Amino acid sequence: MLFSDTLRRWAAEDLLVQNAAYRRNLQVLGVASWAVVALNLLHVLVFALLRFDDAQRSTWASQITAAHGAMAVVMSATGLLTRYALKNAAPRLALKFLPEGVSVLILAWAVALTLMDQAISTNINAFINAAVGISIVFLLRPLSTLVILALGWCALALALGWTTDNAALLATNRMNAASASALSLLVSILLWRRYVQAELLQRALEESNQQLERQRAELETLATRDPLTGLFNRREFVRLAEEELARARRNHSALSLLMIDLDHFKTINDRFGHPAGDDVLRNVAELMTHAVRQTDRIARFGGEEFMLLLPDTSAADALHLANKLRHKLADTPIASIGAPVTASMGLACMPAGKTLALDTLLRQTDRALYQAKHMGRNRTVVAPLELETLASAHHPSTTHKTNTPAP
Structure with a gap:
């Protein structure tokens, strides 16, 4: 009973700060999108210059170059869209889910990169980096983060089965991806709860200051004004x-x-x-x-x-x-x-x-x-x-x- 009460209280608090969190996510996204574009272009430059003797590695390098080039274009559009959203105090309904949409896009892109990497290695670093990055950069409600990470893990776990017949390796990668998703979810929840508490505390302080200012003004009025006419006493x-x-x-x-x-x-x-x-x-x-x-x-x-x-x-x-x-x-x-x-x-x-x-x-x-x-x-x-x-x-x-x- 106590746990369910806590969840209900948290849900009520989340609703109070979701608009403020949305504006904060847009501000972060406005900076992060161009930082990602810069990283994408760096990868494009590096992998475009790489030369390999075998066709498999050359194909892999070309795929990585294309993936980062496409992501640079997408994140550039995201940066411009974010700037537009920030200028609108009451954004359209679709823009209200822009941070969540970008998170899904980044995680899907990371799944694709991970699958490309399976051609030359067995690591899943791209997925892990994306999962951790989303949880740290964006302030998403726990339910949204849970759904995004769960969908990302399911997509990766399914796609990894297409790349290898090694059951042990497949199980290891799937569990590592699950562990990374769980830790990312935990980090996201902790950051979100800290933000919610700080935001609510800030609002309480502002309300308290406003109340004190109103009381000060009332006391000043009582001390200097005639209550009947409003003139000076x-x-x-x-x-x-x-x-x-x-x-x-x-x-x-x-x-x-x-x-x-x-x-x-x-x-x-x-x-x-x-x-x-x-x-x-x-x-x-x-x-x-x-x-x-x-x-x-x-x-x-x-x-x-x-x-x-x-x-x-x-x-x-x-x-x-x-x-x-x-x-x-x-x-x-x-x-x-x-x-x-x-x-x-x-x-x-x-x-x-x-x-x-x-x-x-x-x-x-x-x-x-x-x-x-x-x-x-x-x-x-x-x-x-x-x-x-x-x-x-x-x-x-x-x-x-x-x-x-x-x-």
Whole structure:
């Protein structure tokens, strides 16, 4: 029972790696075929130059020359066919058995060479070399190797009976061929099982690494992202803002912060329920994400409060963006509540060439936001530090109150 369970487990594992083994066999065959061609041509050159006094040996040399010449042609075609097969991720059905087909061809050719050699000797080295070579070069499933070697031995054993009447010699050669086939089968099985275990282990390691990478990414997301909206959380936003402030100081560039607070959000939760409130937050986050540049950073700062970090952005440009966002919110109904939402915004800017701490900018945006809500909501208020800057960039009427509340 234990042996049958092992065989079933091995068969299941073989199916898992057979495609990988096929690609590996093609890669080996692509190199080995041209190596065999080189050996064939060497044999053709050597045996074509040999000269013998008796007709029997001359005939044998001619047969060997012809056999190696034919094999050189066949293996050249095999090399080209292998290159074609390697270029196709999903090969045709016939090509899936190319390694097995080549193995059968090599073994049949070795049987023919062995029969030719019987004219001048009793050795079966050609068959033995081919059997061992197939088991070492190709990674074939044990059943395929068993069938190929068994057919090869049967063909050789039958053909050897046509070449000699010496029973003892015939039995010796047949048993030597059987022993070589059995050892080749054992080597093939051992190499195959080692390949299967290594391939499955490699896949397990890759899967484990992928799982670890996914877990690392999930942990990073949990540490840096708000789970509801997918925006940066407060801690990550502060880290990014410190980095951008440092860069702005080095480059003497402007930087703006925009704090956004949704108006009457508690009323939305009380009237429509918290799931609808969550849907509002997600919709607002998506709307803002599509409205800003890729270099801008958006965070959910807490509750219904959002924060935008705008690198290389002057107060005038930031004010323009704030008003565009505010109008977009007011004009975009949200399905879960059947109406749009409005927002109050506070804006602060570090002008180019100046140095301000992040805490200072945050306090300015917070105060400006408080003033926007105090003045009736649905408006943008610029922090007092930037009133003079805006006055020089725009007309004075846009420096403080930029819009009247929506009715």
